[in-house]
Amino acid sequence: MNAPDAGQRKNPERMIPMGRLHGAFGVRGEVKLESYADPLRAIARYQPWTLRDARGNERLCEGAKVREGVKGLIAILPDVEDRDAADALRGTEILVPRSALPPPAPGEYYWIDLEGLRVVNLDGADFGVVSHLFNNGANDVLVAQGERERMIPFVQPAYVHGVDFDAGVVTVDWDADF
Structure with a gap:
């Protein structure tokens, strides 16, 4: 993708x-x-x-x-x-x-704007791109599609450390083997 x-x-x-x-x-x-x-x-x-x-x-x-x-x-x-x-x-x-749509508040994002951003973890492992997000009832979940699909809770700052639209990257604290 x-x-x-x-x-x-x-x-x-x-x-x-x-x-x-x-x-x-x-x-x-x-x-x-x-x-x-x-x-x-x-x-x-x-x-x-x-x-x-x-x-x-x-x-x-x-x-x-x-x-x-x-x-x-x-x-x-x-x-x-x-x-x-x-x-x-x-x-x-x-x-x-x-x-x-009105502009999102600072630190908030429209899901549609996150789609297509690269997802990397703190060690630099590339998880692919954000294919979509969904809510599972407990929290929002970011779905990264790369060599395989990963579902990462969109919980800041526990798992999502940053979104950089200029670089096109979402940085996550997520083990590459999980």
């Missing part, structure tokens, strides 16, 4: 996933919405959205309204007027340009 250069990582027009639609809610065209934003309802601020279906077809969505339901977020999308139209959106990704 080739690491993107710093310009590509921070490309303001790079589309990033911010949520997913999970099918109809009720009979009036409302849609169940999974948000990756923090707080969850903040997804409404990042419009217009690009909606990408399972086949890769994309369309622009402007003017979506988001409300909190008992079990999560509910969206009302323009031109979605009945249950069948809402259910047809099941699995659709919500994408926004990287430029729509």
